[in-house]
Amino acid sequence: MQLKNIVRSLAITGCVLALGACAAPGHKSQDEMNGADANAGGVQSSGVGQGSNFGDSAGGPQQSLAKRTYYFDYDKSDIHDSDKRAISANADYLMAHASARIILEGHTDPRGSREYNVALAERRANAVAEFMKAKGVNPDQIRVVSYGAQRLASPGHTESDYQLDRRVVLVYTKK
Numbered sequence: 001m002q003l004k005n006i007v008r009s010l011a012i013t014g015c016v017l018a019l020g021a022c023a024a025p026g027h028k029s030q031d032e033m034n035g036a037d038a039n040a041g042g043v044q045s046s047g048v049g050q051g052s053n054f055g056d057s058a059g060g061p062q063q064s065l066a067k068r069t070y071y072f073d074y075d076k077s078d079i080h081d082s083d084k085r086a087i088s089a090n091a092d093y094l095m096a097h098a099s100a101r102i103i104l105e106g107h108t109d110p111r112g113s114r115e116y117n118v119a120l121a122e123r124r125a126n127a128v129a130e131f132m133k134a135k136g137v138n139p140d141q142i143r144v145v146s147y148g149a150q151r152l153a154s155p156g157h158t159e160s161d162y163q164l165d166r167r168v169v170l171v172y173t174k175k
Contacts, residue, residue: 070168075120091135104128106168107151149165
């Protein structure tokens with residue numbers, strides 16, 4: 001019984017820490033993203049996967065479209081096979097909706113120099129972009145941005161924190 005309480009406490013603590021990270025400096029809330037800053041860059045925090053007509057079956061197209069964060073191994077820019085289905089689903093959506101636009105945001109963990117991290121994050125985002133272009137997506141629909149380690153997903157310094165930081169985030173934008 002005590003183990004169950006410990007596990008429950010750890011789960012609650014993890015949720016609180018995750019929510020706290022969302023409010024950390026350098027991170028924007030959903031309201032901020034939908035406000036004046038978002039209008040300047042045309043970024044929309046919602047889009048495909050929310051209210052879409054791409055099916056509701058578990059593991060179906062809607063789930064693949066909803067997955068827009070792709071993780072990478074340490075010091076690598078190779079796309080995991082497990083992410084290719086979701087990237088392909090988003091590519092199919094872009095091909096079917098010529099007015100849709102995306103930003104591929106590249107990120108790294110904080111290890112390494114600023115210059116190295118920006119270059120690595122760009123290679124990761126470009127790997128996803130090239131995969132989508134190979135599927136037939138118009139290059140004009142894709143914009144690549146490299147943040148390096150400027151926007152960490154997890155502020156900690158453990159390997160599991162670093163794994164969350166090594167990512168590309170696909171963001172649908174307004175035209």
